[in-house]
Amino acid sequence: MAATATATDVDEATLRTTARLVEGLQPSPAVWSSGLRKRYGRRTAVEDVSLEVGRGQVVGLLGPNGAGKTSVIKMLLGLVRPDAGEVLLLGRPASDPAARARVGYLPELFRYQPWLSATEVLTLHIRLSGADVTARERQACLALVGLAERAGDRVGGFSKGMQQRLGLAVALIARPELVILDEPTSALDPLGRADVRDIVLDLRSRGVAVLLNSHLIGEVERVCDRVVILDRGRVAAAGTLRELLGQRELRLRLTDVSPAAHRCLTAVGSVERSGDWFTLVLPPDPADPDPDLGTGTGNGSGGAAADVVPGLVAELVGLGTRVHAVEPARISLEERLLGILRAGSADRPEDTR
Ligand SMILES: Nc1ncnc2c1ncn2[C@@H]1O[C@H](COP(=O)(O)OP(=O)(O)OP(=O)(O)O)[C@@H](O)[C@H]1O
Numbered sequence: 001m002a003a004t005a006t007a008t009d010v011d012e013a014t015l016r017t018t019a020r021l022v023e024g025l026q027p028s029p030a031v032w033s034s035g036l037r038k039r040y041g042r043r044t045a046v047e048d049v050s051l052e053v054g055r056g057q058v059v060g061l062l063g064p065n066g067a068g069k070t071s072v073i074k075m076l077l078g079l080v081r082p083d084a085g086e087v088l089l090l091g092r093p094a095s096d097p098a099a100r101a102r103v104g105y106l107p108e109l110f111r112y113q114p115w116l117s118a119t120e121v122l123t124l125h126i127r128l129s130g131a132d133v134t135a136r137e138r139q140a141c142l143a144l145v146g147l148a149e150r151a152g153d154r155v156g157g158f159s160k161g162m163q164q165r166l167g168l169a170v171a172l173i174a175r176p177e178l179v180i181l182d183e184p185t186s187a188l189d190p191l192g193r194a195d196v197r198d199i200v201l202d203l204r205s206r207g208v209a210v211l212l213n214s215h216l217i218g219e220v221e222r223v224c225d226r227v228v229i230l231d232r233g234r235v236a237a238a239g240t241l242r243e244l245l246g247q248r249e250l251r252l253r254l255t256d257v258s259p260a261a262h263r264c265l266t267a268v269g270s271v272e273r274s275g276d277w278f279t280l281v282l283p284p285d286p287a288d289p290d291p292d293l294g295t296g297t298g299n300g301s302g303g304a305a306a307d308v309v310p311g312l313v314a315e316l317v318g319l320g321t322r323v324h325a326v327e328p329a330r331i332s333l334e335e336r337l338l339g340i341l342r343a344g345s346a347d348r349p350e351d352t353r
Helices: 007-024 069-076 118-129 135-144 160-172 190-205 217-223 241-245 259-268 304-318 333-347
Strands: 031-040 043-053 058-062 084-089 103-106 178-182 209-213 226-231 234-240 249-255 270-274 277-281 322-328
Touching (some): 031 069, 043 058, 043 084, 043 209, 043 234, 058 217, 118 135, 135 160, 160 178, 178 190, 190 217, 234 241, 234 333, 241 333, 259 304
Parallel strands (some): 058 226, 178 209
Antiparallel strands (some): 031 043, 270 277
C-alpha cells in the first residue's frame, strides 16, 4: 500500500507544479481589447474594435482624421468608458491602479503648469506614479528627450516641440511596461522624430510594449511590428507589415528572354511584364517565419524573396538571358493605406456618422 503523503509533502509538490506551470505561461499581452464601441450622441466614433499589443511589441495605429484612434486609446486607458467591449492592460482591468501605474501615456493634447520647470513637472509625475525614481534617473530621462539643458526652465516658455519632448519624458519616467504614444512627433523637427524612433526601438529591445498613433506613415513603417488601420471607427485592416504589404516580390530587368527563360520565371511565381521589367510575385510560404518581427528595424526587406535570387539568376544566365537588375519590390505602407481607405469609401459612399 502506498504511503500517505503528509500535508507538507502535498504543499511542496503543489507549489513546485504551480511554479512550473506559471513558468511555462506566456505573460498576458500588454493590451488586450475586444469589441470596443463608443457613441457620442448619434455619432459612432468606434465600432467593434479588438486589438492586442504583445509584450515588447510595437503596434502602430493608423487612420484618417476622425477614424477613432484617440477614442480607442482613451478607452484602452480607462479614460473614456466604452459603450461595449472589454479591455485588459497588462492582464488587469484598465481601471485597476496597479495596471495604470505600469503604463506611460503621452496624450495628443496636453498642457503642463506653465510656472513649473521641466524638472518639477517630472518630479510631480514621479510622485503621482509612486515609482522609486532617483534624481539621476530623472536627469537621464530629460537628457534622453533632449531637454537636459532646459531642465530648470519654466515650461511656459517652452516651444511646442519642447513641450512634446517633456510629455514623452513624463510617459517614460516611471519605467512603464507599456507606453501609449498619441501623435508623439506632431510638433517635432526631423531630429526629434529620429530621437523618438530610437527611443521606441530601445523600449522594444527592453521588452516594453508600445502603441503608437501617428499620421507619419514612414515613421510607423520603420518601427512597428504590427499595424492596425482604423477607418470610420472600425478596423479596416490589421497585421504585420509583411501581411499588409506582401514581401515576396522581385523586380527584374531582363533582355534576351527565351521561352525557356520565361518558363523558368513562371516556375518560381506569377509574372507581370512591362517592357524589359518583369515583376515576379512569389507564392506565400507558410513555413517562412515573419522576419519583420524582432529584427530591430521592424522593416524586413526581402526575406524569403532574397533567398530565391542566386538560383534564379544563375538559371536565367545559363539560358542566355541578360540580367541587368534584380530588386525586391513591394508597395509602401502609404500606398497600402490609401488603397484600403479609398476602397472603404467606394464601398460606403455616404458617411453614416
Ligand atoms: N468628446 C467627444 N464628444 C463628441 N464627439 C467626439 C468626442 N471625442 C471624439 N468624438 C468624435 O469621435 C470621432 C473620432 O474621434 P477621434 O478623436 O477618436 O479620431 P482620431 O482618429 O483620433 O482623429 P485625429 O486623427 O483627427 O486625431 C470623431 O467624429 C469625433 O468628432
